[in-house]
Amino acid sequence: MSFSRSPATLQNWSGSVLAVGIAANDPQGLIGQLEARLNSPLGTWLEKQRFQAKAGEVVSLQLLHKDLSRLVLVGLGDATTADEPTADVATLRQAAAALAKACIGLDGRAGVHLPWGSDGTRTAEAVAEAIRLSLYRDTRFRSQPEPRLQPEHFDLLGDLPADLSGALERVDAHCAGVELARELVAAPPNNVTPAALADTAAAIAAEHNLELQVLERGDCAERNMGAFLAVSQGSDLDPKFIHLTYRSPGAIQTRLALVGKGLTFDSGGYNLKVGGAQIDMMKYDMGGSAAVFGAMRTIAQLRPAGLEVHMLVASCENMINGSAVHPGDIITASNGTTIEINNTDAEGRLTLADALVYASGLKPDAIVDLATLTGACVIALGEEIAGLWSEHDALADSLRQAAEQAGEGLWRMPMQASYREGLKSTLADLKNTGPRPGGSITAALFLKEFVEGGIPWAHLDIAGTVWSDKGRGLDPAGATGYGVRTLVHWICSQADQASA
The missing domain is CATH 3.40.630.10 (Zn peptidases)
Structure with a gap:
């Protein structure tokens, strides 16, 4: 499993699954951006699903889209505001673990968009660690391990330092x-x-x-x-x-x-x-x-x-x-x-x-x-x-x-x-x-x-x-x-x- 910082945005990233952290009431307007990207009434669908973006709440959508196969939204609770687009590291760890599990079933690349905050290096390190550890499984003692598809590479999207190599080595x-x-x-x-x-x-x-x-x-x-x-x-x-x-x-x-x-x-x-x-x-x-x-x-x-x-x-x-x-x-x-x-x-x-x-x-x-x-x-x-x-x-x-x-x-x-x-x-x-x-x-x-x-x-x-x-x-x-x-x-x- 590997990770990298990607310069792509919600509008142009392409891969198997896009995972996005959404705060309560969506103060950053991310749902609107995704609606424009997908050309679909995502907000209306989420209302029908009663998605409230509570911390750890997850919804997953299979897409008929040429650049995306699945969209995963994970709730961050009241962790962010429009003026302070950040969340504490503990919340983001749990969000990362939840979105990683929602990516199971698809291989290829996954994109992860979260509010990285002022210390993006530390946050990216914690999120990548959470993704890898939550997807761990031990099949050493099974005669016929059940196959499982999951992304082998995760792109970290958003406002992050250009060089995350040290963090990802850690x-x-x-x-x-x-x-x-x-x-x-x-x-x-x-x-x-x-x-x-x-x-x-x-x-x-x-x-x-x-x-x-x-x-x-x-x-x-x-x-x-x-x-x-x-x-x-x-x-x-x-x-x-x-x-x-x-x-x-x-x-x-x-x-x-x-x-x-x-x-x-x-x-x-x-x-x-x-x-x-x-x-x-x-x-x-x-x-x-x-x-x-x-x-x-x-x-x-x-x-x-x-x-x-x-x-x-x-x-x-x-x-x-x-x-x-x-x-x-x-x-x-x-x-x-x-x-x-x-x-x-x-x-x-x-x-x-x-x-x-x-x-x-x-x-x-x-x-x-x-x-x-x-x-x-x-x-x-x-x-x-x-x-x-x-x-x-x-x-x-x-x-x-x-x-x-x-x-x-x-x-x-x-x-x-x-x-x-x-x-x-x-x-x-x-x-x-x-x-x-x-x-x-x-x-x-x-x-x-x-x-x-x-x-x-x-x-x-x-x-x-x-x-x-x-x-x-x-x-x-x-x-x-x-x-x-x-x-x-x-x-x-x-x-x-x-x-x-």
Whole structure:
């Protein structure tokens, strides 16, 4: 799929499908322009269809016209006026996703006319990204994929900067990272294993000249990663601790660490997932690792200056066999902290514990971890918003700004210090779970114990956002690739600050 700026207008553009954003009451008179182009009473027809241009409302017309096969109108709500022909980026993202889906069934070229606003470069980037991501589909595991026609090229029409090449290159990089994350999350657990994740890291490293180190079970034992290895010991598959590094050419101004939870399948262990626990969907318990893989794939293509970015994934399965960890076992993490396991289904935080200790040893300027960690976060924030925990305001604010730029929901949650009492163990330094109330907070407080040296750290609980059963907005049904774009915007903002 490709995009370009076109100098054509509504009056003379030709192709398979023309998609136009219309605001309520059509303050720009676009319907009149289209009536003149098509020589038809379009406005009268729209009145009969009761089209009110509400945000996201779509109508589609098949045309008997020599230069056009279909016209798609998408509502923008009250987003524009005649004096201010613009709309916020969030509205335009959703409009772009809606119009893209209305283009399905026709190949060739599509023209997209929207109110681009004063920052046309940013808006065009967001719109092109939304179109590509909303048309994504995964047919890898179908023996006979159903064919689908869709435009392969989109012309962006209207008042836009003459050169959009940089923006469109970013679109390609961003979408490639999101698509990788979606593929990893959606793939079944017999396909994406710890070894497969290590192979994916190797492929990224080879293609983009990154550094890669994969620690095997023995290597992890030498580093005293008792928490990570305890989770892995119930599986026949070997664990992999994956360390992928991007270094930009020239002087390094900022060092960052991304940590992703990498449970390629989570049975719950001896606290087996039953009933409504969706054990069949526990392939997506590596959604955090998918996000950091996708972000590294994108950063490797964009190559921001002045940065060193480390990706760390402690990957394994949480399974049951004669060697599996028991409820009540006491294990020791790599920083010497002893942990009483009172729930084997709270395993992700154990793998993250050793990964965070390792990340701290790299002495980065900031650490961000992403994990499908708690059902409590899903209950609190639903499926469109991830939770953010951090005691460092500057880091939290920069991540929230990055999420807003990316169009991904993110809400800061409290780090209530008094809840630390719930993690006290009679025998060990910590229990791995606290009481049920405030479960997502105690999970974050547990992770905090393994971030050393006062390094700014943030935890993103993405349990609700990595999967969409029915699809929403830019996300088709299935894996969403949540977190990739937020991380990329955040990393690039750190590069901008370093070069300022």
